[in-house]
Amino acid sequence: MFSIQTFLDAFGPLAMAARYTLLVSGLGIALGLVIGALICAAALSKSRALRRFAAIWVSFLRGVPLLVQLLLMFYLLPVVGINVPALAAAVITVGICASAYIAEIWRGAIGALPPGQTEAAAAIGIAPTTIWTRIVLPQAVVMSLPALVNELILLVKASSLVSVVGIMEVTRASQAQAATTFRPLEVYLAAACIYLAINLCLAGIGRWLEHRAAV
């Protein structure tokens, strides 16, 4: 029935493929942080057009399944004349999708700051830019860290979808492995173990950050 040997053997190739899972989710969150900051700034700006744009951006990316976004990006890029490798297209899509969630996380963190702090800072004559760089942003970033780790965990899981466009990450590698060994149960369970291990580590980091932020 269950072959322990196949199960254990699957870990080698899948662990190699985990590099791509980490690469896609890691670069995805890095890109998401940058775009998310811009979208968050747009959402909080005084310009109505920018706020509208940010609202549409967030609503579209949160309303459309990532799998559809991936395929859309895949077929859209060549049509508009951008030819990038599949891996880059996958990272861009994951990053753009994450930006919508990250923008909301940051907006929430900034909104959670007591307004008395910025009012007090303004009252004693601190310049608006200094208020942002010295008072609002440092606190908001620290407060948002646990939520960002959570987002990274979601991205590690979401990165399994990029297997559909041919990236050799854990899921795709396990499909190949299952096809050659004819033992899908053992191989997919091994893949599940790898995801679980990555996410338990990340969850541990998240709890540690939460603990530190609470102190």
Add this chain to the structure above:
Amino acid sequence: MEWSVFQQYGPMLLRGFGVTIFCWLMGTVLAMGLGLIIALMQRYGPRPLRWLLQVYIEVIRGTPFLVQLFVLYYGGPLVGLRLDALPAGLLGLTIYGSPYFAEIFRSGFNAVPVGQLEAARAIGMSETNIIRRILLPLGLVSALPALVNFSIILTKETVILSIITVPELMYQVSRMSTETFRYLEANLVLALFFWGLVETISRVGRRLEARITRHLIERV
């Protein structure tokens, strides 16, 4: 861009849409039911059972839905679990959603003031009556926003079922695009369609939520 294919493939897409909605509703109801059972067992069950359920929650929440589907659909037959794509997809959705719902129910139950439960016990209500008359009604109302929210998230997860060949909307759209080579149009329309669907469902959900929790808002 060529749009006439949508007319030609209309009936097929409509069927796919039906399967998507069916999977979403059934999956949500079943996952919610299983989640509620898990949450209650975690509250009242013996310690080993609680511990086991916690492991279940961690494992399911720590692994991607797609991998869970692969284990179930391709790995299942090895241990005698032979399911067609659609039942496998529904079972997958149920398993995938249940820990999230269980956690939502748990925090809903925790939001019930302890004093209410103690008062019920003090006047001699039986434990089942306390669950039925106090814990569930109060807990469910405070869990409602999160329940609506996660049900909306599950709409989007249904497209992943297309990968194990459940004939839902995404599956039909991919079939259409490989037959007609209209990949971009097909996926663009699918994206816009899901955007509209999710926006509509969230609006209806928010209204429903406001209606059910109306009695909690103080009238001025």
